[in-house]
Amino acid sequence: MPINLDLKGLRVAVTGGTRGLGLALVRLLAGRGARVAFVARTARAVEQIAGETGAFGIVGDIGRKEDIHPIAVQVTGNLSGLDVLINNASALGPIPLALLADTECEELEQALMVNLLGPFRLTKALFGALVASAREGCGAVVINISSDAAVNAYSSWGAYGSSKAALRHLTAIWAEEAKTEGVSFLSLDPGDMDTPLHALAVPGADPTMLRRPEDAAAEIVGSLIAALPSEPARPAAVHP
Amino acid sequence: MIAAKRPEQRLAKLLMIDAKGEVRHFLRHTLAALFSPGDLLIANDAATLPASLQGIHCPSGEPIEIRLAAWVSIHDPTRFTAIAFGTGDHRTRTEDRIAPPPVASGDRLALGTLVAIVERRLYHPRLFRLRFLGNRATILTGLARHGRPVQYAHIPEPLALGDVWTRIAAHPIAFEPPSAGFVLDWRALAVWRQRGVGFATLTHAAGLSSTGDPGLDQRLPFDEPYRIPECTAAAIKLAKSRGGRIIAVGTTVVRALESAVNADGSVRAGHGVASERIVGETPLRIVDMVLTGVHQPGESHFELLRAFATDVVLNEISVAVGEHGYRPHEFGDSMLIERRPRVGCDHPQAAEFTSLWPSRTNSTLEQWE
Numbered sequence: 001m002p003i004n005l006d007l008k009g010l011r012v013a014v015t016g017g018t019r020g021l022g023l024a025l026v027r028l029l030a031g032r033g034a035r036v037a038f039v040a041r042t043a044r045a046v047e048q049i050a051g052e053t054g055a056f057g058i059v060g061d062i063g064r065k066e067d068i069h070p071i072a073v074q075v076t077g078n079l080s081g082l083d084v085l086i087n088n089a090s091a092l093g094p095i096p097l098a099l100l101a102d103t104e105c106e107e108l109e110q111a112l113m114v115n116l117l118g119p120f121r122l123t124k125a126l127f128g129a130l131v132a133s134a135r136e137g138c139g140a141v142v143i144n145i146s147s148d149a150a151v152n153a154y155s156s157w158g159a160y161g162s163s164k165a166a167l168r169h170l171t172a173i174w175a176e177e178a179k180t181e182g183v184s185f186l187s188l189d190p191g192d193m194d195t196p197l198h199a200l201a202v203p204g205a206d207p208t209m210l211r212r213p214e215d216a217a218a219e220i221v222g223s224l225i226a227a228l229p230s231e232p233a234r235p236a237a238v239h240p
Numbered sequence: 241m242i243a244a245k246r247p248e249q250r251l252a253k254l255l256m257i258d259a260k261g262e263v264r265h266f267l268r269h270t271l272a273a274l275f276s277p278g279d280l281l282i283a284n285d286a287a288t289l290p291a292s293l294q295g296i297h298c299p300s301g302e303p304i305e306i307r308l309a310a311w312v313s314i315h316d317p318t319r320f321t322a323i324a325f326g327t328g329d330h331r332t333r334t335e336d337r338i339a340p341p342p343v344a345s346g347d348r349l350a351l352g353t354l355v356a357i358v359e360r361r362l363y364h365p366r367l368f369r370l371r372f373l374g375n376r377a378t379i380l381t382g383l384a385r386h387g388r389p390v391q392y393a394h395i396p397e398p399l400a401l402g403d404v405w406t407r408i409a410a411h412p413i414a415f416e417p418p419s420a421g422f423v424l425d426w427r428a429l430a431v432w433r434q435r436g437v438g439f440a441t442l443t444h445a446a447g448l449s450s451t452g453d454p455g456l457d458q459r460l461p462f463d464e465p466y467r468i469p470e471c472t473a474a475a476i477k478l479a480k481s482r483g484g485r486i487i488a489v490g491t492t493v494v495r496a497l498e499s500a501v502n503a504d505g506s507v508r509a510g511h512g513v514a515s516e517r518i519v520g521e522t523p524l525r526i527v528d529m530v531l532t533g534v535h536q537p538g539e540s541h542f543e544l545l546r547a548f549a550t551d552v553v554l555n556e557i558s559v560a561v562g563e564h565g566y567r568p569h570e571f572g573d574s575m576l577i578e579r580r581p582r583v584g585c586d587h588p589q590a591a592e593f594t595s596l597w598p599s600r601t602n603s604t605l606e607q608w609e
Contacts, residue, residue: 056377069401070384073412076287077380081411125402127426129410132285132441136469180430 007221008033010228011079011133015062015122016089017055018045020195021145024217025086030055032221037075039089062089062118063110072125082129084224086143087119087167093159095200100158108159115163119144120170127183134182139228142178143220144171146187160201184227190216252423253566253573255534259580261553263560268574271531272428277436278484280475281531284418284492285441287409290387290401291416291448295351300341303327306351307390308415309448312369314465314511317376319359321462323451324366330391330398334452343368352386354379364456390416390448394569413465414446419570420490420532438479440472444492444514449541449570460540463515466496473509476526480505485528487576491541494518497526520546529578534561534568548579 012029016022017038026049030036036055040046043059050057056078060067076082091114094107123142130140149157150164168187175185192198194210252268275281291308305325312319326338342365347358349370359369372379389404406421429439444466451457476486476497488494499514500507505525516522517540524547535542537558545554557575560566566573 058381066400069405070290073287073289073401074377074380074384076410077412078377125405128285128287128406128408131408132410135441136471177426180433181426 006033007225010034010084011082012036012084012086013075013079013082013126014038014086014088015118016040017057018042018049020197021190021193021213021216021220022086022088023049024213025088025220026053026055028214028217028221035079037078039071039075062087062122063091063113065117065121068118068121068125071122072129075126076129081133081138082126082140083133083138083228084141084143085123085126085130086145086220087122088143088145089118090115090145090160090164090197092197092201093163096203097156097160097201098158099156103159108162111159111163112166115160116166116170119167123174127178130183131178131181137229140183141186141224141227142171142174142183143186143188143224144168145220146171146189148189148191150187150189157201186223186227188220188223190220253564254576255557255560255564255566255573256576257549257553257557257578259578261549261556261580263556265560265564268423271423272431274576275432275435275437275485275487278438278479278482279487280438280440280479280484281432281487281489282440282442282472282476282493282497283406283408283421283424283489284414284444284446284496285406285408285410285421286414286418286443286446286492287406287412288389288401288404288414288417288446289412290383290389292388292390293351293354293383293386295349295354297324297341297343298348298350299344302341304340304343304349306349306356306370307448309367309451310415310462311413311445311465314413314445314467314513317379318372318374320370320372321362322356322368322370323448323456324368325452330393331396333393334450335454337452340366352382354382354386364453366451366453367456392570395571408441410441411443411467413443416446416449417570418444418446418490418492420493420574422571423531423574424489438475438484440469440475442466442468442472442493442496444496446490446492457540461495461514461517463513464492464495465511465513466492466499467511468496468500468507468509470509473507476507486526487529487531488527489531491518491530491532491544494524494527494530494544494547498522498524501525518544518547520551522547523582524548524579527579529576531574531576533570534566534573534575536568545577548577550580553580 012034014022014025017026018040026038030053039058039060041061046057046059058074060071091111093111094103134140146168147164149161150168171185171187191211193213194207254266254268256264293306297304307323308320309323310321324340326340328337345360349356355373356370359371361368389399404417407425445464447462495514500512
C-alpha cells in the first residue's frame with residue numbers, strides 16, 4: 001500500500017522499534033517526515049536504528065513498571081508533545097510455545113506485563129500529552145498492535161493470545177472513554193509476518209508464505225492517517 | 241500515583257472562600273459538582289522533570305546534590321539555574337541539609353552519565369548557572385536514567401517520577417509538580433464538560449518551591465517560562481464575553497495568565513516568561529478564582545493569595561486551616577479562593593456573590609461539617 005501523504009511534523013512514539021514490524025514503522029514514519037521516538041531494550045540496537053533513521057532512540061523495557069515514566073519523559077521531551085502512540089512491543093510468553101497446562105505462571109505474567117500492562121501504563125503516562133494534542137487540533141491516536149490469536153483459540157498460544165485478547169478489549173473500552181477527549185484508539189492485526197517474533201513462535205515457517213513487515217507497516221500508517229484530522233494544526237517545536 | 245493512591249487523598253478536604261470572605265468546608269471529591277455552566281477552569285499541564293541529581297563535585301571529589309531550579313531560556317535545553325546541596329537525602333529538611341562543597345565558575349560536576357560545567361555563581365553561594373555537555377536528547381536520557389524528582393521531607397518513602405505527574409501531565413518542563421493539578425482526574429473533567437463547565441490548559445515551567453535558605457526563598461519564584469495555546473486564549477475570550485468565571489488551577493496558572501494579559505484585557509497566546517511576583521497590590525485582570533494547596537503566611541504562594549483576598553480574610557483562612565486540621569504541602573488539602581471584587585467593578589457579577597457554587601439550600605455537595 002503506497003503512502004503518499006506527507007507526515008511532516010507528526011509526533012509518533014513506537015515501542016519495540018528495533019525489529020520486525022516496529023522497525024518497519026520507524027523507518028516508514030521517519031522517512032515520511034514524522035518526528036519519531038522509539039523504545040527498545042538493547043542499547044546497541046537502539047543506537048544503530050537511531051543513527052540509521054534519525055529517530056530518537058530510547059532504551060527501556062515496556063514490561064518494567066519503573067521504566068515507564070522515564071520513557072515518557074524522553075518521548076514528550078524530545079518530540080515536544082505527542083500525537084500518536086503505537087504500542088507494538090510484544091512478548092510471546094513461553095518459548096517454544098507451550099500448552100497452557102505446561103506454561104509457567106511467570107511466563108504468562110511476562111506476556112501480560114509486556115502485552116497488556118506495559119501498553120496500559122505507557123498510554124496512561126502519555127495520555128495528558130495525547131489529549132493536549134487533540135485539544136490543540138492536532139489529533140491524537142493510540143494504535144495497539146493486536147493478533148488473530150486475540151480472537152481465535154489457537155493451541156499453544158495461550159499466554160500470547162490471552163494477553164492480546166485483553167489488550168484488544170482494553171483498546172475497545174479506552175476508545176469509548178477517550179472519544180470525548182478527542183483521542184482515537186485502534187486495535188490493528190498486522191497478520192502473520194516474517195519477523196523475529198514469528199520465527200521464535202513458529203521456527204519452521206516458510207518466510208515466503210508470510211507477510212513482509214514493511215507491507216503491514218504501510219497498512220497501519222494508512223489506518224493512522226485515516227484516523228487523524230484532515231487538516232491538523234501541527235505546532236512547531238515548542239519546548240526544549 | 242502516590243497522590244491518588246494514598247487513602248487519605250480520598251478524604252482530602254477543600255476549603256472554599258467566596259468574594260465576601262465566607263468560609264465553607266467540603267470534601268475535595270465533590271469538586272466535580274462545583275462551578276457553573278460557562279465557567280472555565282485552566283490548569284497547568286506541565287509534567288515534572290527528574291530535576292534532582294546526585295553526583296560528584298570534581299574539583300573537591302565531594303558528593304553533591306544538584307536541583308535544577310529554573311530554565312535560563314526555554315529554547316536552550318542545556319542551561320539551567322541550579323541549587324547545590326551537600327551530602328544527605330530528602331529525609332533531612334531542606335533547611336537542615338549540610339552545605340555543599342564551595343562551587344566556583346568552571347567547576348565540573350559528574351552527575352551520573354551527565355557532565356555539567358558551572359558557568360557562573362549567581363547571588364548566593366549555593367545558586368549558580370550550569371551548562372550540561374550534550375544536546376537535548378542526551379540530557380533528557382541522562383535525567384531520565386539518573387535523575388529523581390525533587391523529594392520532600394514530609395514524605396519519607398521515595399517519590400518516583402510517576403508519583404509527581406498529574407493526570408493531565410503533558411510537557412516535561414516543570415522542576416516541581418504543579419501540585420494543584422493533583423485534584424484533577426478525567427472523571428471530573430468529563431462531568432464538567434457535561435455540565436457546560438469549560439476546561440483548558442497552559443504549560444508553565446513551575447520552578448523550585450523551596451531552597452532551604454530563607455534569603456533565597458524570598459526571591460522565589462524565579463522567572464518561569466510558559467506557553468498559552470491559541471485554543472486556551474480563545475476559550476478565555478469566549479468565557480469572559482459570556483460572563484463566565486476564570487478559575488486557575490494552581491498559582492502557576494495565575495502567574496502565567498496575569499503575565500500574558502493585553503491592554504484590552506485579552507490573553508496573549510504563545511510563549512512568555514512570568515517574571516513579576518504577584519502580591520497584594522497586583523490587580524487580577526483575568527483570574528476570578530484560584531484552586532490551590534494550603535499555604536502558610538510567608539510562602540511565596542501565600543503572598544500571591546493576597547491579590548485575591550484581604551489580609552483579614554486570609555487571617556480567617558489561616559485560623560480555619562489550623563482549627564480544622566487542613567494539611568499543607570504538595571500532597572495535602574486544597575483551597576478555592578474567589579477574588580475580592582475589583583475596584584470600580586469592571587465585572588458586574590463580581591460585585592455580588594451569586595451562585596459560583598450551587599446554592600446552600602439545594603446543594604448536593606458533601607459538606608464535612
